Amino acid sequence: MGNLARGCLPGVLAWLHCGSSEKKGTTMTRLLFWLILFALAWWFWRKATRPQRPAAKPRDEQAEPMVRCAQCGVHVPRAQALQNEQRWYCSQAHLQQDQTRHG
Numbered sequence: 861m862g863n864l865a866r867g868c869l870p871g872v873l874a875w876l877h878c879g880s881s882e883k884k885g886t887t888m889t890r891l892l893f894w895l896i897l898f899a900l901a902w903w904f905w906r907k908a909t910r911p912q913r914p915a916a917k918p919r920d921e922q923a924e925p926m927v928r929c930a931q932c933g934v935h936v937p938r939a940q941a942l943q944n945e946q947r948w949y950c951s952q953a954h955l956q957q958d959q960t961r962h963g
């Protein structure tokens with residue numbers, strides 16, 4: 861503490877402005893301090909100027925359970941699919957086609 865204060869400004873300011881360069885280590889530390897300070901400033905500046913990303917939009921298509929058409933293999937949302945017993949179909953036409961094929 862005694863080396864840093866030197867009767868100038870207290871704390872870090874004293875260390876930065878009034879600290880002696882007698883010790884090389886002190887100079888290096890001061891340099892490092894400024895580097896980190898600039899890095900932080902740069903980081904904050906980048907963060908401030910960067911356009912904010914909109915919140916992750918909900919992906920309805922993926923949230924909704926998908927089923928596979930037993931006739932053509934197309935994946936369709938279950939809400940839009942047609943069910944016949946254990947099978948799902950993308951359209952009424954495919955449902956009927958599959959029934960005809962199996963029937």
Ligand SMILES: [Zn+2]
Nearest residue numbers: 929932950954
């Ligand atoms: Zn289909």
